[in-house]
Every structure is written in structure tokens, then in C-alpha cells.
Amino acid sequence: MATLRDIKRRITSVKKTQQITKAMKMVAAAKLRKAQERINQTRPYAESLGDVLARVAANVDSDLNPYLKKPDTVESVCLVVITSDRGLCGSFNTNIIRTARQEADRLRAEGKTVKIVAVGRKGYEYFHRRDFDVVAKYINIFRDLNYEHAKEIARLVVRAYLEGEYDQVNLVFTAAVSAIKADLHNMVYLPLSAGHSDEQQHDTDYLFEPEPEVLLRELCPKNLNIQMWRALLDSYAAEESARMVAMESATDNAQEMIEGLTLHYNKVRQAAITTEISEIVGGAEALK
Amino acid sequence: MAAKKLHLDVITPFEKVFSGEIDGIMAPGHEGYFGVLPGHAPMMMQLSIGEMKLKVDNKDYLYATSGGFAEILPDKITILAEAAESADKIDIERATRARERAEQRLARKSEDIDLDRARMALARALNRLKVASRR
Numbered sequence: 520m521a522t523l524r525d526i527k528r529r530i531t532s533v534k535k536t537q538q539i540t541k542a543m544k545m546v547a548a549a550k551l552r553k554a555q556e557r558i559n560q561t562r563p564y565a566e567s568l569g570d571v572l573a574r575v576a577a578n579v580d581s582d583l584n585p586y587l588k589k590p591d592t593v594e595s596v597c598l599v600v601i602t603s604d605r606g607l608c609g610s611f612n613t614n615i616i617r618t619a620r621q622e623a624d625r626l627r628a629e630g631k632t633v634k635i636v637a638v639g640r641k642g643y644e645y646f647h648r649r650d651f652d653v654v655a656k657y658i659n660i661f662r663d664l665n666y667e668h669a670k671e672i673a674r675l676v677v678r679a680y681l682e683g684e685y686d687q688v689n690l691v692f693t694a695a696v697s698a699i700k701a702d703l704h705n706m707v708y709l710p711l712s713a714g715h716s717d718e719q720q721h722d723t724d725y726l727f728e729p730e731p732e733v734l735l736r737e738l739c740p741k742n743l744n745i746q747m748w749r750a751l752l753d754s755y756a757a758e759e760s761a762r763m764v765a766m767e768s769a770t771d772n773a774q775e776m777i778e779g780l781t782l783h784y785n786k787v788r789q790a791a792i793t794t795e796i797s798e799i800v801g802g803a804e805a806l807k
Numbered sequence: 808m809a810a811k812k813l814h815l816d817v818i819t820p821f822e823k824v825f826s827g828e829i830d831g832i833m834a835p836g837h838e839g840y841f842g843v844l845p846g847h848a849p850m851m852m853q854l855s856i857g858e859m860k861l862k863v864d865n866k867d868y869l870y871a872t873s874g875g876f877a878e879i880l881p882d883k884i885t886i887l888a889e890a891a892e893s894a895d896k897i898d899i900e901r902a903t904r905a906r907e908r909a910e911q912r913l914a915r916k917s918e919d920i921d922l923d924r925a926r927m928a929l930a931r932a933l934n935r936l937k938v939a940s941r942r
Contacts, residue, residue: 557821564818568887571878575851666820666889723880726850729837737853738876741889745820 523791526784530777537773543607544766547759551698554756561752565745569714572738576713578731586677586711586739590686595632597654597676597685598623599708601692601754602642604661608758609765611693611701612641615754618703619691623651634685636676638751654679661755669748677743680709690746694753699764701757708746711739811845814883815861817870817891824870824891825861832884833860834877843879850879854888856930858938869894871938873931890931897939906932 581587600619602612619642623633635653637643643656655675660668676688688709693701727734815832817825831844835857854877859870875888909929913922 560822561820563816563823564820564887567816567818567878567885568876571851571876571885571887723849726848728850728852731851734851734853734876741876741887744889748820 521783521787523784523787526780526787530780530784533773533776533780537770537777540766540769540773544763544770547763547766551695551756551759551763554752554759555695558749558752558756561745561749565749568738568742568745572735572742573714574725575727575731575735575738578725578727579735581713583732584735584739585681586709586736586743587713589710593631593686595634595685595687596626597634597636597679597688599636599638599672599676599688599690599692599750600642600646601690601750602637602639602645603754603758604640604659606641607765608762611758611761612639612645614701614703615691615693616642616645618705619646622689622691622705636672638672639754660751661758664751664755666744666748669751670744672751673740673744673747677709677740685709690750692750692754693757694750695757695760698760701761704750704753706750708743711743811882813843813845815886816884817859817886817888819888819891824888824893827863829861829863830865831862833862834886835859835872836877843884846881847879849881850877852877852879854886856927856934858934858941859886859891869938869941871897871935873934892935894938894941897935899936899939902932902935902939906936 576584576587582589598619600615602615606612619635623635626633633651635642635646635651637646637653637656639661640658643653643658646653647656655672657668657672676685679685680688687707690704690706690708692704692706694704695701812828812830813832815825815827815829816823831842833840833842835855837853837855840857841852854872854875856874857872859872861868861870870891870893872886872888873890875886875891877887878885905928909925909932912925913929
């Protein structure tokens with residue numbers, strides 16, 4: 520049977536763990552807030568740029584633009600899988616890796632070649648160990664995430680796409696909808712879809728300088744950069760929110776454990792006292 | 808009648824650099840500097856690296872831009888740039904470092920670097936320094 524001191528030691532140890540999980544939860548909450556702020560700041564730019572792109576694209580034959588042109592057949596697909604570098608964030612990585620894996624298996628079943636670009640250590644470790652062709656990896660970018668990272672990744676996949684290495688590029692990433700809810704996205708990144716401009720804007724006759732074809736060729740890479748940036752930010756926010764939830768439930772579990780152990784501790788202590796008293800009483804009786 | 812104003816938004820991926828009413832603007836277009844006053848014909852334009860001058864109540868405000876796009880409507884201009892800084896917010900030290908880095912890269916001329924990128928970086932750094940020197 521556990522002695523009083525053993526139980527005491529366990530209580531102390533669980534309390535220490537609880538302190539750590541509590542601190543990690545608070546750090547995750549602070550990081551989440553920051554990430555959400557950054558997402559909000561990119562929104563006006565991303566939306567306006569999307570509008571401009573749609574309007575310019577409406578004036579151009581999209582088959583003439585290398586970014587917008589739909590390939591005749593899709594034989595090779597590149598999946599950009601965005602996961603986290605660190606663990607302790609619940610099922611965040613499991614979920615996104617499962618989604619990516621299913622997509623990869625589906626594409627292979629259709630006879631297509633699948634290449635993986637892994638963003639985040641967890642995804643890299645998963646796909647690297649298995650029978651997948653990981654063409655590029657970006658590890659430890661989330662510690663100091665900035666726009667240059669997004670541009671770098673976008674540049675790499677866009678160049679490979681334009682050189683004809685892939686017929687399609689998908690982004691597989693998680694986006695935080697709220698602090699507790701996250702959505703898994705599997706989005707077609709290339710060919711770029713220009714979206715539709717609404718009716719009112721069609722009425723305006725724009726002058727273009729330079730001509731729309733040239734303008735569009737400049738607009739597309741910028742649009743791809745910002746889309747990649749948003750995906751990275753979304754994934755980072757979702758990661759921190761998952762970590763926050765995981766650490767919160769770990770803190771709760773520790774609390775439950777402490778309560779159970781304290782109850783046990785008190786019972787054992789009570790039993791020891793009772794035994795002692797009955798021994799004393801028994802001893803006194805014997806002396807009579 | 809009071810002079811007509813133009814609403815301007817300067818937006819980058821990180822922040823709204825400027826949002827407000829202006830009297831006019833000078834910006835670096837694809838084919839040279841251009842000016843826009845209220846009532847301009849709708850236009851989509853590519854911007855190049857250069858300085859942007861806003862006119863508000865007879866005062867000029869200088870900004871350094873690193874290229875981007877402008878959507879011009881009779882009463883509204885939206886400028887989308889990957890970077891734009893007002894002259895007094897330019898980090899001269901950072902721009903100087905960027906210039907040195909780009910110059911070194913160009914001087915080395917090795918095969919594995921992207922010459923176009925280095926040239927663009929140099930142009931951006933020089934532009935920032937030029938605009939900063941005029942504040």
C-alpha cells in the first residue's frame with residue numbers, strides 16, 4: 520500500500536505538471552491573439568487584390584495567362600501540406616496529415632503522380648518516413664513567421680508549376696474558425712482561379728496601363744504570395760488554438776487527479792490515526 | 808463650391824498605411840510618374856519602385872513604395888503595395904544594410920544567385936534611402 524509520503528510526493532508532482540500546462544495554455548492564448556491580429560491585418564489587402572485580379576482577368580482571355588490557364592490533363596499534383604513544428608497541440612497535426620494522406624491516396628488511385636512540399640516538421644516527418652516524394656521542406660519557420668517565408672514557398676512551387684513539373688498545386692492546411700473550431704482546407708492553389716467580379720464593377724470601363732495581359736502577369740504572383748501568407752497565418756493560428764485547448768484540458772485533468780489523490784491521502788491518514796488510537800486504547804486496556 | 812477631394816487607401820499585406828481624403832497624388836507608374844486629381848477616369852495601373860507624393864491641404868507627404876497596383880476611380884484610389892512607408896518612418900539603417908547586401912551579391916556574380924532579385928532589392932533599398940533623405 521502507498522504510504523502517506525508516497526501520495527504526498529505524487530500530489531506535488533502533479534501540481535508541478537499542472538503549473539506547466541497552465542503556463543503553456545496562457546502562452547498559446549497570447550500567441551493566438553497575435554496571430555489573429557495579423558490575419559485581420561492582411562484581410563483588406565488580400566480582398567482588394569482579389570477584386571483587382573478578378574476585374575483585370577475579366578478583360579483577358581485566361582487561356583493566354585500561364586497562371587490561370589487550366590491544364591488539358593492533370594497528371595502530376597503537388598500537395599503543399601502545412602503542419603506545425605511542435606507537438607502538444609492535441610489532434611491538430613493528426614487531422615491535417617490524415618486529410619493530406621487521403622487526398623494523396625485518392626490522387627494515386629487515379630494514376631496521378633503526387634509530390635509533397637512539407638511546411639512544418641510534423642508533416643515532414645510523417646511523409647518523409649513513408650513512401651512519398653517530399654520535394655521540399657520548410658522547418659522552423661513558425662517560430663519567427665514572416666512574409667518572406669510565404670514568398671519563398673510561393674516562388675518555389677510557382678516556378679516548378681510554370682516549368683511544367685506539376686499540372687496542379689493544392690494547399691492542404693487548417694484554418695481557425697474560432698478559438699475552439701478549426702476547418703481543414705484542401706484548396707487548389709494553381710491554376711489560379713480569378714474569381715468573379717460583381718455586376719456593378721462590370722459597368723465600369725477601366726483603362727489599363729500597361730495592357731491587361733501584362734498587368735495580369737504581374738498581379739498573379741502577388742496574389743499567390745498573399746494566398747500562401749494567409750494559409751501560413753491561418754495554420755499558425757489554428758495550431759496555437761489547438762494547443763490552448765489541449766493544455767486547458769490537461770490542466771483540468773491534473774486538477775481532477777489532485778482532488779482524487781488528496782481524497783486518498785486523507786483517507787490513508789485517517790486510517791493511520793484510527794489504528795494508532797485503537798492501539799493506544801488497546802494498550803491501556805491491557806494495563807488494567 | 809469647395810474643392811473636390813479624393814479618398815485614398817494605401818494598403819499593404821501588414822497594415823493600412825494611409826486612409827483618408829486627399830487633394831491629389833503623384834505616384835510612380837509603370838511608364839513614368841503620373842498625377843491623379845479628383846474626377847480621373849477609371850484606371851488600373853501597375854506601379855513601380857519610387858516615391859509617392861500625397862497632397863493634403865496644400866501640404867505634401869512623401870512615401871516610398873516598392874511597386875504594386877493602383878485602382879483609380881473618379882472619387883477613390885486604392886493602392887495595393889507589398890511595401891509602402893512614409894518618409895519619416897523609413898528605417899535608414901535597415902535600408903543601408905539591404906543596399907550593402909544587394910551590392911555584395913551583385914559584385915560576386917556567382918551562378919547560383921538570382922540576379923533579378925538582387926537588382927530589385929538594390930533598387931528598393933536605394934529608393935528608400937532617396938525618399939528618406941528628402942524628408
